[in-house]
Structure formats: structure tokens, C-alpha cells
Amino acid sequence: xxxxxxxxxxxxxxxxxxxxxxxxATVALHSDSGxxxxxxxxxxxxxxxxxxxxxxxxxxxxxxxxxxxxxxxFYGQRIDISRNGYLGAYSGEETGAYLALxxxxxxxxxxxxxxxxxTLQNADGQPVGLGGxxxxxxxxxxxGGESVAFELTIEAVGVPSPVAx
Numbered sequence: 001x002x003x004x005x006x007x008x009x010x011x012x013x014x015x016x017x018x019x020x021x022x023x024x025a026t027v028a029l030h031s032d033s034g035x036x037x038x039x040x041x042x043x044x045x046x047x048x049x050x051x052x053x054x055x056x057x058x059x060x061x062x063x064x065x066x067x068x069x070x071x072x073x074f075y076g077q078r079i080d081i082s083r084n085g086y087l088g089a090y091s092g093e094e095t096g097a098y099l100a101l102x103x104x105x106x107x108x109x110x111x112x113x114x115x116x117x118x119t120l121q122n123a124d125g126q127p128v129g130l131g132g133x134x135x136x137x138x139x140x141x142x143x144g145g146e147s148v149a150f151e152l153t154i155e156a157v158g159v160p161s162p163v164a165x
Contacts, residue, residue, distance in 0.1 A: 001110050002055065004068045004159050006048035008151045009130070010116065014042035018150070019049045020067055020074045020089050021137060034074050036087040037137040038130065050155065051079065052162050053101065062098035062123055068162050076162040081122060085143030086132065093163050098123045101152065111157060118152040 007018040020034040036049075050068040065079035067089050077089035078096030090096060101109055104117040120128035122142045130138040131145025139145075 001157055002053060002159050002161070003109070003112075003154045004050050004052050004156045005152050005154045006050055007118075008048055008153070009038050009148055010151050011148065013040075015151075016040075016042055017048035018140065020069070020072060034077075034089045036079065036089070036140040038140070040133060040136055040138055048153075052159060053099075054161055056098050062100055064095050064161075065099055066096075066162055068159075081142055085141045087128065087140040087142070099128070100125070103152075109152065109154065112154050114151060114153045116151045117149045119147075119149055 009016040009018065016038040018036055018038050021037040049072065052066045052068040053063040054066075056062040056064065067074040067077050067079070069075060074089040077091050078094070079087055079099070080090045080096035081087055087097075100121040100123070102119045102121060103109055103115050107115050109115065109118075120140075122128070126142045127147050128140050128142055129145030129147045131141050132139040
């Protein structure tokens with residue numbers, strides 16, 4: 001079942017929300033992609049970007065992901081993996097990279113609530129980690145980077161896809 005959720009990195013550095021990065025509003029609004037990032041240091045009262053997760057048609061435990069923040073310039077854009085292994089938001093209706101959401105002890109990801117210790121993997125089983133630090137942010141990436149677990153907060157279940165037009 002499809003759902004909208006937010007991801008937060010919780011580690012020895014504190015709580016760090018996962019967001020679609022906009023370094024320059026003018027550039028971001030005219031760009032086809034915004035990288036998924038988290039701050040290097042915790043930011044009080046920062047909010048994660050809402051992401052829509054829709055299960056793959058083959059039922060293999062994989063999800064398509066899209067930006068679900070209604071006011072975002074990236075609303076409805078698919079989450080895909082760049083040729084350098086970074087996760088970002090891309091325009092277009094086609095499906096992006098499928099991601100596996102792995103909850104500890106096989107916990108179900110079908111009801112509203114929060115699950116800690118969730119890991120993300122690409123369809124080939126490579127874990128999503130943090131790396132490529134520039135300025136104040138770390139990028140979510142599948143090639144290299146420090147492995148990380150997320151706190152996943154499911155806000156709504158049974159939500160239709162926010163496909164960008």
C-alpha cells in the first residue's frame with residue numbers, strides 16, 4: 001500500500017531531517033533535480049521533506065518514491081539515483097529507481113506511525129548512506145558514504161501518487 005512518510009537520520013550527532021536540497025531558490029526552480037540531503041549538524045525545528053512511497057507492481061518489497069511536499073518546487077518529482085550514485089528528485093512521469101525499505105525485525109510499514117532503524121537500499125541491495133559533504137549538508141548516496149539507519153514516520157496511508165506533470 002502506498003504511503004507518505006518523512007525520514008530523519010538519528011545517530012550520535014542527533015536528529016537530522018532528510019530534505020530535498022535547494023541551495024539557490026532561483027537555480028532550484030529552473031533545475032530538473034534537487035539532491036536528497038541531511039544537515040551535517042542537527043538543526044532545531046527543521047522538518048523533513050514528505051516523500052510518497054508506492055509499492056512496485058511485482059510486489060518484491062520495492063518502492064517507487066516521489067516528493068510529496070505540496071508547496072515544494074519539486075512536488076511530484078521522482079526520486080532517482082544519479083550516475084554518480086546520489087539520490088535526487090527528477091522531473092517526469094516515468095518511474096525512478098526502486099528502493100527497498102528494510103525495517104528491523106521485519107516490522108510492517110503499512111500503518112501510520114514511526115519505525116526506527118529503517119535502512120534504504122537500491123534494487124540491487126546496495127545500502128543508502130551519507131557522504132559527499134559540501135558546506136553544511138551530507139548527500140544520500142548508494143556508492144560510498146557512511147551507512148546509516150533512518151527513523152521513518154508514516155503520516156498517511158493509501159495516498160495516490162503525486163505525479164508531476
